[in-house]
Amino acid sequence: MLAQSLLNLSTKEAACHPIAAGLILSSSFWFYMPVIGQNYLGSQEFGVTVTATDAKPSSDAQSTRAHIIVVGNAKGGSGKSTTAMHVIVSLLTMGYRVGAIDLDGKQKTLGRYIENRQSFVSKNNLDLPMPSLSVIEPSEKKNMDEAQTDERARFVAALQEQVYANDFVIVDCPGADSFIAKLGHSFADTLLTPMNDSFIDLDLLAKVDEKTYDVERPSWYSEMVWEQRKRRAMIDKHQIDWLVMRNRLSHTDAHNKRNIEQILEKLASRISFRAAAGFGERVIFRELFLKGLTVLDLRHKGVGVRMSMSHVAARQEIRQLMDALRLPGVEERLEKI
Numbered sequence: 001m002l003a004q005s006l007l008n009l010s011t012k013e014a015a016c017h018p019i020a021a022g023l024i025l026s027s028s029f030w031f032y033m034p035v036i037g038q039n040y041l042g043s044q045e046f047g048v049t050v051t052a053t054d055a056k057p058s059s060d061a062q063s064t065r066a067h068i069i070v071v072g073n074a075k076g077g078s079g080k081s082t083t084a085m086h087v088i089v090s091l092l093t094m095g096y097r098v099g100a101i102d103l104d105g106k107q108k109t110l111g112r113y114i115e116n117r118q119s120f121v122s123k124n125n126l127d128l129p130m131p132s133l134s135v136i137e138p139s140e141k142k143n144m145d146e147a148q149t150d151e152r153a154r155f156v157a158a159l160q161e162q163v164y165a166n167d168f169v170i171v172d173c174p175g176a177d178s179f180i181a182k183l184g185h186s187f188a189d190t191l192l193t194p195m196n197d198s199f200i201d202l203d204l205l206a207k208v209d210e211k212t213y214d215v216e217r218p219s220w221y222s223e224m225v226w227e228q229r230k231r232r233a234m235i236d237k238h239q240i241d242w243l244v245m246r247n248r249l250s251h252t253d254a255h256n257k258r259n260i261e262q263i264l265e266k267l268a269s270r271i272s273f274r275a276a277a278g279f280g281e282r283v284i285f286r287e288l289f290l291k292g293l294t295v296l297d298l299r300h301k302g303v304g305v306r307m308s309m310s311h312v313a314a315r316q317e318i319r320q321l322m323d324a325l326r327l328p329g330v331e332e333r334l335e336k337i
């Protein structure tokens with residue numbers, strides 16, 4: 001079910017909602033300061049506030065807010081932007097309105113992927129569905145607190161605009177322990193973490209005994225997610241649904257695949273995520289970037305890329321991921337992708 005309308009919330013309920021509420025940061029801790037219009041229910045001493053009044057949608061926009069999917073992992077190069085784009089195009093293909101927020105404004109991989117799509121569509125006069133896009137550039141302010149305040153304000157403003165205009169909003173995080181990435185995680189309804197099928201990637205989720213493969217303790221990324229989940233549950237009782245998917249799965253290394261799968265299963269119950277098989281190592285997941293396309297677009301007339309058996313397998317992997325995500329309403333539309 002799509003999340004309830006912010007506009008229909010009572011003042012007290014809305015004050016407890018992370019989208020309606022202003023997000024306040026002190027140097028060491030985050031606070032949500034509830035603000036509705038000019039009706040401040042919290043202290044203003046931390047400065048920045050975003051009001052529900054500012055975020056009111058135009059009259060023709062939908063009145064329910066979008067489901068927010070955050071794609072995050074502290075590990076660089078694990079496939080976050082690739083996965084984000086494939087989730088976006090899947091949802092567009094199912095007929096949903098989709099917003100994209102690229103929090104990695106420095107690399108801007110997702111932003112460039114979508115811009116490439118726009119220019120391919122325009123050049124070739126195609127009728128492909130497009131997401132709306134916001135890119136959050138890194139702040140140019142020198143002072144760290146000011147820079148964080150600036151980035152937070154621009155992110156929250158983009159989010160508030162996108163959540164009223166779309167059914168789903170996908171937030172692509174940078175692969176580092178940055179302020180903006182943590183902030184992104186706190187807004188997740190669903191958190192999707194792609195990881196390469198390797199012990200190095202696994203190490204960011206948990207410390208594992210090298211002989212028994214028993215899980216010794218969660219690593220800092222899992223602890224950070226845990227913190228965001230606790231905080232979110234306190235704010236609006238929402239349980240962030242966390243799905244870890246394996247990416248770039250090898251077609252040959254069955255032994256490693258099995259080991260990682262077993263460890264992930266143990267870990268899943270220990271730190272409460274759901275594990276999904278994810279995507280194989282396939283050229284089709286990377287070769288269409290310059291055109292802004294995915295394998296799901298190849299059936300469209302005029303796209304000019306021929307389907308092969310590997311493409312069929314890739315589509316099946318995407319469909320399985322979309323199914324595993326258990327997003328509201330998506331199950332009935334899975335046959336469209």
Ligand SMILES: Nc1ncnc2c1ncn2[C@@H]1O[C@H](COP(=O)(O)OP(=O)(O)OP(=O)(O)O)[C@@H](O)[C@H]1O
Nearest residue numbers: 076077078079080081082175248279281282285286
């Ligand atoms: N399933 C896949 N098959 C083949 N190549 C892939 C697959 N997934 C990702 N890649 C490639 O792996 C590289 C890293 O992917 P991507 O940029 O999506 O990762 P990221 O986690 O967003 O990285 P960063 O942390 O730098 O933002 C890219 O070259 C991408 O094309």
Ligand SMILES: [Mg+2]
Nearest residue numbers: 080081104109
């Ligand atoms: Mg990226």
